Amino acid sequence: MTSIVFTGIAELVTNDSLLEGADHSESLGLLAEAAVVVEDGLIAWVGPAAQAPPADGQQDVGGRAVIPGFVDSHSHLVFAGDRSREFAARMTGVRYDGGGISATVSATRSAGDDELRGLLAARVAEMRAQGTSTVEIKSGYGLNVQDEVRALRIAAEFTSETTFLGAHVVPPEFADRRSDYVDLVIGEMLAACAPHARWIDVFCEPNSPHAFTEDEARLVLSAGRDAGLGLRLHGNQLGHGPGVRLAVELGAASVDHCTFLSAEDVAQLAAAADSTVATLLPGVEFSTRSPYPDARHLLDAGVSVALATDCNPGTCYSSSIPFVLALAVREMGMTPAEALFAATAGSAKALRRGDIGVIRVGNRSDLTVVEAPSYMHLFYRPGVPIARSLDPAGRHRR
Ligand code: NIG
Ligand code: FE
Numbered sequence: 001m002t003s004i005v006f007t008g009i010a011e012l013v014t015n016d017s018l019l020e021g022a023d024h025s026e027s028l029g030l031l032a033e034a035a036v037v038v039e040d041g042l043i044a045w046v047g048p049a050a051q052a053p054p055a056d057g058q059q060d061v062g063g064r065a066v067i068p069g070f071v072d073s074h075s076h077l078v079f080a081g082d083r084s085r086e087f088a089a090r091m092t093g094v095r096y097d098g099g100g101i102s103a104t105v106s107a108t109r110s111a112g113d114d115e116l117r118g119l120l121a122a123r124v125a126e127m128r129a130q131g132t133s134t135v136e137i138k139s140g141y142g143l144n145v146q147d148e149v150r151a152l153r154i155a156a157e158f159t160s161e162t163t164f165l166g167a168h169v170v171p172p173e174f175a176d177r178r179s180d181y182v183d184l185v186i187g188e189m190l191a192a193c194a195p196h197a198r199w200i201d202v203f204c205e206p207n208s209p210h211a212f213t214e215d216e217a218r219l220v221l222s223a224g225r226d227a228g229l230g231l232r233l234h235g236n237q238l239g240h241g242p243g244v245r246l247a248v249e250l251g252a253a254s255v256d257h258c259t260f261l262s263a264e265d266v267a268q269l270a271a272a273a274d275s276t277v278a279t280l281l282p283g284v285e286f287s288t289r290s291p292y293p294d295a296r297h298l299l300d301a302g303v304s305v306a307l308a309t310d311c312n313p314g315t316c317y318s319s320s321i322p323f324v325l326a327l328a329v330r331e332m333g334m335t336p337a338e339a340l341f342a343a344t345a346g347s348a349k350a351l352r353r354g355d356i357g358v359i360r361v362g363n364r365s366d367l368t369v370v371e372a373p374s375y376m377h378l379f380y381r382p383g384v385p386i387a388r389s390l391d392p393a394g395r396h397r398r
Contacts, residue, residue: 003039004393005055006066010373012036013067014046014359015345021048026337027345028375036066038365041392046359059394065375067340068359069133069366069389070321073347074232074256074279076165076312077123078116078151079141081107083313087287096288097238098203098210100314101141101169108141108151117154123311124158126319128397131387133366134348134356136308138201140165145189152196161351163199163232164190167220169210182216186223199253200224201232204246207239214242221250230352236260237284248272254279254306254350259293270302277350279306280342282327283316296333306346307339326382336379365392 012034035052174181204217235243237257247255348357
């Protein structure tokens with residue numbers, strides 16, 4: 001066993017509501033002048049620096065803040081091709097409807113394995129360099145058996161949080177045979193993909209001609225659950241719709257986007273707060289010129305809220321959780337503490353993970369160091385890369 005003590009932590013964000021001696025005035029379980037001991041990749045001790053036990057090694061972070069590594073619980077990183085022109089069109093008011101996904105599907109199918117792996121590795125490295133320690137990665141740009149399996153296999157080289165999204169859109173070759181495509185997804189494709197995935201997701205959006213209806217989404221998620229996968233859902237992104245209702249009905253871990261919510265949706269999410277998280281993706285509203293959801297209202301209603309990037313080529317090609325944090329505070333009415341909690345403990349909950357998102361004894365040592373004396377600089381210095389994910393030995397993670 002090797003242990004290392006992290007010292008010189010001017011401010012430690014633990015998210016641990018039970019930590020003795022911490023400031024619990026907000027949700028963050030803050031400790032000033034703290035130390036953390038890590039043993040074999042797990043947190044072994046948390047407390048005031050003056051009381052830190054001895055360890056085999058020491059890492060002095062030099063008066064900086066330390067926070068739980070960001071958990072990016074929603075991304076689509078396995079893709080090839082370029083859709084930057086689509087972004088330019090959105091900025092002039094052209095609405096998003098999911099139609100551009102087929103361009104990424106054909107570029108991704110044409111890419112070799114090594115090319116795809118290299119593109120994914122670069123995007124994950126971008127995330128690490130901005131403080132993210134855990135990332136969920138979806139398939140969804142293969143949309144045939146072979147290319148969906150390939151995307152999940154490659155994603156699994158980078159994360160255990162892999163999500164089968166064969167029901168992203170109906171691919172062009174099935175345009176006149178929607179139900180045949182749903183049959184393929186819940187049949188042969190699911191059987192081939194399930195061994196490589198932890199989750200199943202569906203783009204449930206009656207407002208898009210490319211995405212799936214409530215009944216189709218229910219079929220897909222039910223089949224995924226029968227195959228042993230956890231449930232996630234893209235819902236209420238382009239307009240009011242059945243997504244939230246369906247996610248709550250099926251006990252999905254998360255319903256993501258939640259851009260357009262009715263009072264009934266909010267009430268259902270609040271009642272389901274223990275099981276279903278509302279994952280907000282404000283980078284999408286930014287990059288598609290859409291209205292932001294009212295996170296303040298959701299929090300006040302008692303909804304469990306997470307924040308993630310949704311990094312993808314169509315609606316938000318940003319891998320930056322700090323960017324998302326800035327938007328959450330500036331545009332959605334969250335306090336900095338609420339936003340930081342939502343992108344760490346909140347998104348850990350959206351992945352049903354108890355071992356990350358909170359710095360407490362027994363959890364994984366996923367620490368992120370902030371190049372500043374307090375976490376507030378994440379918000380105070382938007383656009384400046386001051387958060388960096390550390391490995392258990394205290395080196396910058398790549
Ligand atoms: O989460 N809405 C569906 N899927 C992605 C966008 C995918 C794309 O346009 O390439 C999203 O916004
Ligand atoms: Fe998405």
